[in-house]
Amino acid sequence: MKNLILLLLVSLVLQSCFSNSNPPINTLGGWYTLTSVSSDTPVDLNNDGVRSADFLKELTARYYTPTQSTSLSMFTPTGSLYNAEIRPHTSNQTTYPSIDFNFPHQSIDSTSLANRTYFLHFYQPVFEGFTYEIQKDRSIKLIDKLPTNKEKIGTVTHLERINSNSFELTIDKKVFDFADKRWKTAHLKAIYLRKAF
Structure with missing residues (x-):
């Protein structure tokens, strides 16, 4: 009887060890599209003179040239250039x-110093070159592997899974506000949704 109890205890301990050593299954992999971006600081990204806390709406609104005479479409969230890619996934095993968030960042230029007029060249994808670890509690630990000029761009501070097909990214990011004609730091929350291919 003692041997049976001892054998039962040993098997329970071994089973507990094996179940704790199994890493969480990684179902993050895939391509994701921006569906919303909110800002704690209202900004004017499209040079229309109106600030908004709806950062994605500002990005997708037509951009007004410095003379306000014409407007241009500068950003489309459905374009593949700005899709986040989390690997491994079905087409990249x-x-x-690793993660490339490919978040849009303003490339701003200006005319001569005497008559300073700022204008938007384009949006470039930033926040690439991350790796990650899935913790035992299913939280995601982000690790920034590539050196970037954080003073000019900003930092990704947190990634949290919403459900199996979406996640929220928290960013402290430098943005150019055309209403103030200067760079400022905005605290952004971006929602990404898995994209079907």
């Missing part, structure tokens, strides 16, 4: 877990 690298074993190394």
